[in-house]
Amino acid sequence: MKYKDAINTRSQFFDVSGDDFPEWNNPSFAVVDLSLGTTWRSWEVIFLVENLLDKDYYIAAGEFPNFDPTVVQGAVIVGTPEQCRRFNGSVEYNF
Numbered sequence: 001m002k003y004k005d006a007i008n009t010r011s012q013f014f015d016v017s018g019d020d021f022p023e024w025n026n027p028s029f030a031v032v033d034l035s036l037g038t039t040w041r042s043w044e045v046i047f048l049v050e051n052l053l054d055k056d057y058y059i060a061a062g063e064f065p066n067f068d069p070t071v072v073q074g075a076v077i078v079g080t081p082e083q084c085r086r087f088n089g090s091v092e093y094n095f
Contacts, residue, residue: 026079029057044092054085 032053037046058079 026058031055042094046090048088050086051083057082
């Protein structure tokens with residue numbers, strides 16, 4: 001299980017207090033991964049599910065450094081979404 005606490009744009013970037021853009025909060029989240037594997041003789045089989053519950057979340061968020069003088073700083077918030085549910089597997093044979 002992975003856990004990350006809540007973050008907001010004001011914790012990492014300077015903003016104009018009282019502007020038209022409220023701070024953007026990225027709530028805390030927990031993500032569950034599941035891994036199952038077995039070894040039999042010279043064989044090893046592993047199955048992995050990442051983000052088992054298919055949770056939508058952002059691993060980072062912040063103000064985009066906009067260099068256009070006609071756009072007020074803080075108007076653009078960007079976030080980095082994490083992967084949706086993913087399935088992985090591997091089969092290995094040892095000589």
